Amino acid sequence: MTNINEEYIEDYIRSIIPTNKDYLVQIEQYAYENHVPIIEPEVAQLIKVLLKNNKPKNILEVGTAIGYSALIMAESADKEARITTIERREDMVDIANENIANSPFKDRIKIIKGDAQDILPQLNETYDFIFLDGAKGQYLEFFKYCSEYLKPGGLIMSDNVLFKGMVATDDLVIRRKKTIVKRLRTFLQYINNIDGYTSCVMPLGDGVALTYKEDK
Numbered sequence: 196m197t198n199i200n201e202e203y204i205e206d207y208i209r210s211i212i213p214t215n216k217d218y219l220v221q222i223e224q225y226a227y228e229n230h231v232p233i234i235e236p237e238v239a240q241l242i243k244v245l246l247k248n249n250k251p252k253n254i255l256e257v258g259t260a261i262g263y264s265a266l267i268m269a270e271s272a273d274k275e276a277r278i279t280t281i282e283r284r285e286d287m288v289d290i291a292n293e294n295i296a297n298s299p300f301k302d303r304i305k306i307i308k309g310d311a312q313d314i315l316p317q318l319n320e321t322y323d324f325i326f327l328d329g330a331k332g333q334y335l336e337f338f339k340y341c342s343e344y345l346k347p348g349g350l351i352m353s354d355n356v357l358f359k360g361m362v363a364t365d366d367l368v369i370r371r372k373k374t375i376v377k378r379l380r381t382f383l384q385y386i387n388n389i390d391g392y393t394s395c396v397m398p399l400g401d402g403v404a405l406t407y408k409e410d411k
């Protein structure tokens with residue numbers, strides 16, 4: 196329950212989503228048992244639709260965890276698409292590497308171990324799809340780097356932007372999350388008003404923002 200949609204809506208949407216392939220179901224099970232946060236099923240479906248439609252060739256992700264969303268992206272993107280994903284926790288990187296090695300996509304996903312704050316300034320490629328799913332309080336900082344690396348016509352997708360509804364109303368804010376909520380509000384204001392970009396915020400999963408870089 197994310198406080199974003201009524202539970203019956205979420206349950207219904209999830210009930211009509213087809214089951215993923217076995218190797219992904221095993222990762223979902225591991226994530227559930229070990230409390231590893233991975234993208235919600237409806238967010239995974241959105242990623243699949245976007246990648247099948249947009250056909251990005253070079254994808255960047257911030258926040259690999261155990262490699263689940265990277266594998267969802269690999270499965271939906273074109274055969275020649277490459278995915279670079281950044282993760283700062285060594286234990287997560289080890290599990291992600293194992294999951295990727297056991298998948299059909301080991302040659303297409305590269306994990307960079309390190310803090311995105313240090314890694315992002317060093318990248319020297321351009322990307323046509325970027326998925327932000329790392330520390331929520333750092334989204335604005337990450338976005339500023341990522342928007343530089345995003346090709347015109349490309350998309351940045353940011354997950355958990357409504358943060359269990361707290362971003363939309365003070366009534367839900369818990370004290371120790373105040374700073375993250377404040378930063379997410381600043382982030383959403385920024386991406387909705389920056390010249391050359393068009394954004395939308397969707398009440399899907401824990402809140403998803405999509406930002407399109409104008410192709411003029």
Ligand SMILES: C[S@@+](CC[C@H](N)C(=O)[O-])C[C@H]1O[C@@H](n2cnc3c(N)ncnc32)[C@H](O)[C@@H]1O
Binds near residue numbers: 261263264282311333
């Ligand atoms: C929500 S999980 C990612 C889930 C993953 N995208 C998926 O759906 O399968 C967030 C991950 O981002 C990592 N992370 C958070 N802040 C980071 C940073 N500044 N640099 C690199 N990784 C970060 C965390 O260690 C955690 O594993």
